[in-house]
Amino acid sequence: MKFIDIFHETYSALSANKVRSSLTILGIVIGISSVIAMLSIGQGAQNSIQSSIESIGSNLLMVMPGTQRGPGTMVSSGRGSAQSLTIEDAEAIKETIFGLDGVAPELTGRYQITAKGQNTNTQVVGTMADYELVRNLEVAEGLFISEANVKSAAKVVVLGPTVSDDLFGEGISPIGQKIRINKIDFKIIGLTKSKGGSGFSNQDDMVFVPLSTASRYLSGSDYVSTISIAGTDAETLDQLEQEVNNLLLTRHKIRNVDLADFSIMNQADIVSAASSVTEVFTWLLGSVAGISLVVGGIGIMNMMLTTVTERTREIGLRKAIGAKRSDITTQFLIESISLTIVGGLIGVILGWSISFVISYLGLVETKVSLLSVVLAVGVSAAIGIIFGYYPAKRAAGLNPIEALRYE
């Protein structure tokens, strides 16, 4: 049989019972569209987590103070709360290690901030000029903290957009105004751009002051809570981490690596940890949807078996006229494949629309990958073959004499 004939036969066979064909197709549509929608949600979640991790900086190493676990010390305080990193450590890293883009020590604390009767409680980050580059911060208005500010311990502050909105109202430029942090007056010199805060630390809800000012007027200590280091590229990040580790061990006079009083977090590790979680999540969603696809496939098989029984006499007639086994097999196989292909295509369109609607409603920024579309169409064709094979084989195996006599 030629292709055009098979197509003709298939069309007339499937359109003979439109309701049944459409219901069967619906099963596949639901399966395929849910696979595509679920994978796109998973993919979207993965992308949004990844981008929120990347928004805190690129090729970032974060050195945090840790507890010194020496002999006899049983009590451990929380990570980051210990006082083991100093401004000098940060300066030493900057001066002795090559192949890094910037070093930004931070001294972070929560303080009450007031301005014109409005007040808010937020994170105050004492840092240096490099912070802007290291943490991918952009200034919307005014300037970021300069080296001169740090040197002179100037009482200047750069606001995050959320803080600015809370204190001065939306759309009002706070530059040049004064705020009080911990009852000390600070002059506002800049406003950062919104980064769409989510995830680890919301950089929109922060204010930035010179490190020296923070340690002198706010915390009263020389210790820092984090040193952020920007490497030049992702490939050398591990090596950089090693060098920083060695330098700090030497400076802190610690021989045993296990007893280090600091810990280094590598951004690549965070990204891979987070993406492995979302990957599992994606596969979980995908396989739940996959089950519905299998159910749809069983629907196809059910319909095809019914069809073969109903059309027994037709099969007998075709065989008497000269149809070979392979002609009959092809005919029925193409019928089931057509059902799944049509279902697959509609499913792709529907799944795409679902994921578009989910994005549009702002639930998750979904992303339909080409791979999932190819996978879905491939799987639906495969389902047509797998679940259509048995009924087709059964049709082809019918004895023409018995098939013609069948009532």
Add this chain to the structure above:
Amino acid sequence: MIEVSNIKKVYSGAGGDFVALKNVSFKIEDGEFVAIMGPSGSGKSTLMHILGALDTPTQGRYLLDERDVSSLSEDELADIRRDKIGFVFQSFNLLPRTSVLRNVMLPLVYDRVPEEERESRAKQSLVASGLDETHFSHLSNQLSGGQIQRVAIARALVNNPSLILADEPTGNLDSKTGEIVLETFERLNKDEGKTIVLITHEHEVAEYADRIILIKDGELVGDSREHSKRRVGGEKNILRK
């Protein structure tokens, strides 16, 4: 030409073997119009299945155009049916919801005949079987019983087969339309020289044929040609004995 020699067909079932045909032999020349007659259960359907290459005999030889059909594989039998045999059945002769023309073209589809040739050949045989051109595009379920049988005859003709096998072709028709169908066979035999084998249990139907082969209990019990050799003008006398 058909040559059947010592054909035996045994069906083995749970209740033991059942012999449907025992040692049947005859010859049918090209251009003959033969009726195979017998009461139900006589084995004439089995004989028709073997003649139609739908089944193979347990023993014996069946030569169709000098080719031994008795030991072919399933696919080879399908080729024989497609190229050499045209079937007309008692019922369920046409594909439902399919046009007359497409029904007639079906054997050509399996023969991979080019599209344009199919249509002209199908029309030709529809005209030969006496169906009005106005019906060509009708669906099979819009036709009367007599028209359906004419379409079936046209389909049986379309491949230019060596043998047209009609299994109780008038069984579902009233006597008047039955006559028209039988006259169609008669005309095809006389005018176009087609070889026709008619299987029936009715005398009136069998009388349209030039020769009658009588089957009973799986055995050939009479052949009007053998009679006519002995008795001049004795054709069909076998029926009146």
